[in-house]
Amino acid sequence: MLERLDLRGLGDESGDALAGLLPRPQAGDAVSHDAVRRLIDEVRNGGDAAVRELTARFDGVDVADTLVPVAELSAAWDRLSPGLRSAMETAHRRILEFHQSEAAIGHVYERDGVAVRSVNQPVDRAGIYVPGGLAAYPSTVLMTVLVARAAGVDDIVLCSPPGPDGDLAAPVLAAAHLCGVTEVHRVGGVQAVAALAYGTETIRPADVVAGPGNAWVATAKQLVASDVGVASAFAGPSEIVVIADATCPPAAAATDVVLQAEHGPGGRAWLVTWDDECAEAVCSAIGQIVDLSPRRVETLATLKADGFVCLVDGPAQAADVANFVAPEHLQLMCEGAEDLVSSIRHAGAVFIGPWAPASVGDYVAGPSHVLPTAGTARFAGALTTDDFTKRMHVVDVSEAGFDQLAPAVAELAEAEGLWAHAASVSRRKEWTTTGVRP
Known part of the structure; x- marks a missing residue:
């Protein structure tokens, strides 16, 4: 049911070599x-x-x-x-x-008579x-x-x-x-x-x-x-990568591979492991779980089109695969899962251990389940309050601060050929008291 990808033996070059060995969809590939x-x-x-x-x-x-x-x-x-x-x-x-x-929350920066406040406005x-x-x-x-x-x-x-x-x-x-x-x-x-x-x-x-x-x-x-x-970036069809080893109950890992696949076609479902027996047991359990699912048709469509079992040399290479895929959901169901988190750079959300299925994140953990898909976790993250606000800066300059910074402003403005910018500081005190004179 899952396509087999064997990356073992690549050694230290695995990170660079993955580009030619692993499929990675581009956002919106299937849509004109x-x-x-x-x-x-x-x-x-x-x-x-x-x-x-x-x-x-x-x-x-x-x-x-x-x-x-x-x-x-x-x-x-x-x-x-x-x-x-x-x-x-x-x-x-x-x-x-x-x-x-x-x-x-608001941020204030003060130096040399200038105070700048960052205000988040919805x-x-x-x-x-x-x-x-x-x-x-x-x-x-x-x-x-x-x-x-x-x-x-x-x-x-x-x-x-x-x-x-x-x-x-x-x-x-x-x-x-x-x-x-x-x-x-x-x-x-x-x-x-x-x-x-x-x-x-x-x-x-x-x-x-x-x-x-x-x-x-x-x-x-x-x-x-x-x-x-x-x-958010490209919040499209659901994805999951499950990294598992022999310490993980096969049925648990299998269920977690399937749980995002049941959303239907267009998503991705990966199992990554360095243990052959784990791979066989989880894949066998996946078949049994899919047969039990009321959404069997949708689940099979996803697993057949974009379901993979990826065999790697160990945890380090597993992290390389996860970073390459940049999945929406990444589940670490292996020994040393907490230590592996430091190697993960690209994922919408990471779930650690046997008691943290991605479904907890989908419903009640707290963070939004609107996450980047199709590899966009390389440059984007989950939906947050930042997506509904914009940052406004409020600048307050004292006279002493103006006197200290005006020469630098004038020099930069003159270098850019912006006369009024330079005059706004070089002649400000004169014009403030006397007005503009030819």
Whole structure:
């Protein structure tokens, strides 16, 4: 079921040699940027009518009014089972507390009569995309909206694709109610990203668009990034790399390989080990677990297309593989896992030990589960409050500080041929008292 990659014997050159031996997808490889751009332009030019037509074309349902009445949100919450309501409240509390504690605080730098304050200002309006259609992801509502809330954003609009009946799943609506979102639209795909970025007659544009999705959604976010803030790098189909050895229960490792694969095609699922017996046992267990899964078809599609068992010489080479893949989720289920963390440079989130499956991170650990995929963890990280704020600097200069720094300003300005820049300091005291004279 998993394609076998044997990297043993590469020795010290393994880090450089990996580029020619391991597959690494590029963000949006499977999607035509021109096709996505045409869809975005349809919404920019056609507004609500284009959104309705594209929803009918891609989701197979005619949605005349995308806005979900607020009463439906609270009704969905009231209908939740006690167990699911308690689980959502637990997740809500932990996610909000984590991001509030992580939110950057103001910074002050003072030297030579100049004081500079860094002030984090939230954007006015955040657009949240929550995948849906054939599946429901209330956890993504929590993992996106609450990050924006912790950043100080008050105005939040949420879009999610309608199901076959034209409605959104009750748990998604309930999660929106719990998070205090009152503007929810039944629209998904590229048309949702375009509507959030540029607006329509009924959806006001947002300052930032955040949330995971399929490759089309992720590509659309890339293409609107010149006009609107786009949170995270390429939050596309789910990925996981599990590094395991003989100390790891095979069934546990197998389940964790499968848990991200069950999201469906487009993702990646890797097992990396230096133990042949571990590889055989985990692969055998994967087959048994897939057979038990209600999402067997989606899981098999991912494992057959992008499932790998990678044999390496040891932990150091395993870390090289993980850094090359730069996975969304990296799970260390091996002896010395904590020590191995220092060798990991590129991963969206790292989970240590047998009691930390990535599912804990997906739901209740605290950090957002919106993570970089398709190798973009090489330069990007998880969704945080930073994605919903921008840093504003406040500069306060005393007269003594001005006197000390003015000569340097004048020299640099004159070197760049900017006369007024130089005059603003070299003649400031004269002009402050006498005014400009020819």
